[in-house]
Amino acid sequence: MTAPSPSRVDPARVHALIVGVEAYDAGPAWDLPGPARDAVRFHHLLRTAGVPEHQLRLHLAPLPPHVPELPYAAADHATLRRVLVRELALAQGDILWVWWGGHGVLDRSGRLRLFCADATTADKLGIDLDSALERYAGDAVPGLARQMWVVDACETFEEDLAFREQLPPDALPVGGRNLVHHQTLLRAAGRGRAAANDPVRGTGLFSDVLLGLLADRAAVLPAPPDPEELFPAVRARIGALREAGRTLQYPEIRLQSPERTETLPPSAPPSAARPASPLLRAVDALMAYPLMADPAERQAVVAALDPSHTATLPRHTKARTDATHLLNHLAKRPAEALWSLYDAVVSVDDDPGRGAELEAALGEFGEWFRRPRDRR
Numbered sequence: 001m002t003a004p005s006p007s008r009v010d011p012a013r014v015h016a017l018i019v020g021v022e023a024y025d026a027g028p029a030w031d032l033p034g035p036a037r038d039a040v041r042f043h044h045l046l047r048t049a050g051v052p053e054h055q056l057r058l059h060l061a062p063l064p065p066h067v068p069e070l071p072y073a074a075a076d077h078a079t080l081r082r083v084l085v086r087e088l089a090l091a092q093g094d095i096l097w098v099w100w101g102g103h104g105v106l107d108r109s110g111r112l113r114l115f116c117a118d119a120t121t122a123d124k125l126g127i128d129l130d131s132a133l134e135r136y137a138g139d140a141v142p143g144l145a146r147q148m149w150v151v152d153a154c155e156t157f158e159e160d161l162a163f164r165e166q167l168p169p170d171a172l173p174v175g176g177r178n179l180v181h182h183q184t185l186l187r188a189a190g191r192g193r194a195a196a197n198d199p200v201r202g203t204g205l206f207s208d209v210l211l212g213l214l215a216d217r218a219a220v221l222p223a224p225p226d227p228e229e230l231f232p233a234v235r236a237r238i239g240a241l242r243e244a245g246r247t248l249q250y251p252e253i254r255l256q257s258p259e260r261t262e263t264l265p266p267s268a269p270p271s272a273a274r275p276a277s278p279l280l281r282a283v284d285a286l287m288a289y290p291l292m293a294d295p296a297e298r299q300a301v302v303a304a305l306d307p308s309h310t311a312t313l314p315r316h317t318k319a320r321t322d323a324t325h326l327l328n329h330l331a332k333r334p335a336e337a338l339w340s341l342y343d344a345v346v347s348v349d350d351d352p353g354r355g356a357e358l359e360a361a362l363g364e365f366g367e368w369f370r371r372p373r374d375r376r
Contacts, residue, residue, distance in 0.1 A: 001014065009094070009095065009222055009223040010094075011049060011050035011051045011052065011161040012051075012052060012055075012093075012224050013092075013093045013094040013095060014051045014055065014093060014094070014095045014096075014097070014222045014223075015045070015051075015055045015056075015057075015088065015089065015091045015093045015095070015096050015097070015144065016040055016046055016051065016055065016056050016057065016096070016097035016098070016099065017045075017057045017059070017060045017084070017088055017096075017097070017098045017099070017221070018039045018043050018057065018059065018082060018097075018098075018099045018102045019035075019039060019059045019060075019075055019080065019098075019099065019100045019101065019102065020035035020036035020037070020038060020039030020059075020060050020061070020062070020075070020099075020102065021035055021037045021061045021075050021101070021102030021103070021115070021116065021158075022034065022035050022039070022059070022060075022061055022062050022063040023061045023062065023063050023101070023117065024061070024103070024115065024117055024118075024119050024120075024241035025117065025118045025119060025120045026119055026120045026121050029123075030054055030103065030119075031063055032063075032102060032103060033063055033066075033197070033199045033202045034101070034197050034198065034199065034201075034202045034203045034204050034207070035101030035102045035152065035204060035207070036060045036061065036062035036063070036066065036068070036101075037066055037068075037202045037203060038099075038130060038152070038203055038204055038207035038208070038211065038345045039099060039101055039103050040060075040068050040070070041059050041207075041211050042071070042099045042150075042207075042211060042214075043056055044290065045211070045214055045215065045218065045221060046097065046221065046222050047235055048218070048221075049218065049221035049222040050222065051222050055091075055093070056070075056262055057073065057083060057087075057088065058070070058072040058073065059072065059073045059074060059075040059079065059080060059083070060072040060073075060075055061074070061075040064187075066202060074117065075102075075116060075117040076116050076117050076118040076125075077116040077119070077125035077126065077127070078120055080116055080127055080135075081127065081172070082241060084127065084132055084135070085135075085172055085173060089135065089136070089140055089141045089319040090141075090142070091143060091144060092143055092145075093143055093144055094143065094144065094145060094146060095130075095144065095146045095148075095151075095222065095223060095224070096136070096144040096145070096146070096148070097146070097148050097149075097222075097224070098147070098149040098150065099150045100114055100129075100149075100151050100152070100153065101151075101152040101153065101230060102114060102115060102152075102153055103115040103119075103153060103154060104126075104129075104151070104153030104154050104155060104189075105126075105154065105155070105157075105158050105161060105167070105197045106154055106155045106157055106158060106182040106191065106192065106196075107167045108158050108159065108166060108167075110116075111128055111129070111130040111131070111152070112128075112129040112130060112151070112155060112187070113126040113127070113128055113129070113167060114126050114127045114129055114153055115127060119375045122165075124163070125170075125299060126167075126170065126171075127172070127200055128169075128170055128171045128172060129151060130171075131172040131174060132172050133149065133170035133185065134172075134174045134176045134344075135172050135173065135175065136181065136183070137177070137181045137183055137250075137256065138174060138175040138177050138178055138181075139175045139176045139177075139178050139180075139336075140173070140174065140175030140176075141181070144181070145180055145181050145182060146181075146182050146223075146224070147183045147184065148184045148186075148224035148227075149180065149182060149183065149184065149186070150186045150210065151185070151186065151187050151188060152195055152204040152206045152207045152210075153188065153189065153195055154189055154190040154193070154194045154195045155187065155190060155191055155192060155194075156189075156193070156194055157192050157194055158191065159194060160192075162218055165185075179258040180258070181256075181257070182256070182257040182258075183254075183255075183257070184224060184227045184253065184254070184255055184256075185208070185253065185254040185256075186227075186231070186234070186251065186253050187251065187252045187253075187254075187341055188204065188205075188206035188207070188249060188251055189206075189249045189250075189251075190250035190251065191252075191270050193250065194248070195247075195249055196241075196246060196247035196248075196249060201283070205238070205241055205247055205249075206238065206249065206251060207236075207248065209234060209237045209238060209241075213225075213230060213234065213237075213290075213339045215231050216290035216293070217230070217290060217293045217294070219294045219296070219297075220293060220294065220354070225257060225293060225351075226293070226318055226319060226320075227253060228255075228264075228318070228320060229287065229292075229293055229318070229319045229320050230293075230318075231251075231253045231264060232284065232287065232357060233287070233288070234250060234251055234253075235283060236284075238250070238251055238287075242336075252264070253255065275366075278361070278364045278365040278367075278368035278369070279324070279327065279328070279365060279368075281361045281364060281365065282327050282361040282362055282364070282365035283320065283323050283324055283327060284361070285354070285357045285360075285361035285362070286323045286326075286327070286345070286361075287319065287320055287323055288354050288357065288358075289345060289348075289349050289351075289354055289358075290349070291345070291348055291349055292319050292323060293319050295317070295319075297348065298319065298322060300348070301341070301344045301345055301348065302326070302344075304340075304344040304347070305330075305337070305340050305341065305344060306337070306340060309329075309330060309333045309337045309340070310329070312329075313325065313326065313329050314329070325343070327341075327365065331365065331369040331370075332369075335366060335370075338362045338365070338366045339362070340356060341362070342359060342362055345358060346358070
């Protein structure tokens with residue numbers, strides 16, 4: 001059975017606001033090497049995917065000597081507010097990407113404030129992210145129905161920073177609510193936590209992880225990847241950085257659409273974790289391969305299997321659901337069926353680390369599936 005072809009996205013119908021703030025009017029104490037360079041990397045991904053240059057609104061405040069050669073606009077409060085309220089909101093298109101890297105703080109009302117380049121210690125100018133999301137989820141934005149917002153900024157509590165003055169309200173205007181937009185929000189830090197930055201390499205840890213994962217899924221761009229397939233990979237890689245002592249952050253993802261509003265939890269702390277089931281381990285091991293995110297490559301793997309094992313295989317457009325169907329289906333066939341899946345995957349991607357985990361996971365899953373147990 002052939003997998004359904006994904007609907008093609010017209011790059012001319014894609015818009016992006018890309019912000020990277022490294023230098024602030026507050027002075028060198030606020031310097032943050034990395035966000036502007038991460039923003040340029042993201043700009044390159046969308047440009048390579050065919051999005052027209054004039055639809056990629058790049059706003060930077062870079063630190064020398066890493067000043068990009070490509071044209072960019074200012075990242076001050078008035079400029080970014082004007083773009084969000086007057087310009088981008090009226091763009092004709094279907095997909096919106098918002099990428100923001102820089103300093104942030106969780107105010108006393110629980111709203112994430114993203115500081116602009118002209119912020120000072122006495123006048124902490126910033127964008128209220130929550131009001132921006134609310135504006136772009138209503139009738140103030142007639143188009144851009146599918147949105148992916150990525151924010152790499154600290155969410156440290158305002159009161160923990162001992163500001164002399166409380167942050168004043170500064171919400172964007174919001175229109176009427178409707179049931180049109182699909183919003184995905186990826187936040188790097190998690191409530192009350194700092195977002196780690198690598199000043200030597202000049203990148204945010206979260207941004208670097210996500211940019212790598214997006215590059216692996218370049219075939220899907222400029223459409224946003226399936227967030228429920230992408231987020232577990234983000235969570236796993238940041239989890240490895242936590243275990244290595246490089247960060248304390250817990251990324252979060254919020255999905256909002258006419259059908260659902262849900263915040264997927266970050267990975268549980270070790271004390272609350274339970275061992276993964278053999279099926280979950282096998283699915284995770286399979287989804288660790290970037291090829292699984294591409295419907296064409298996924299179908300190539302299935303096509304390499306014995307047709308007698310896949311003739312009645314149920315398929316799904318969502319990669320993780322498709323992988324789950326595939327594993328459960330092959331486990332009901334002779335034992336060699338699962339190992340033919342292993343051979344098909346590693347013949348396309350021979351990464352030794354992924355291969356070792358897939359081999360162990362399939363062995364555990366096959367043994368578990370064949371074990372007599374109550375199947376009521």
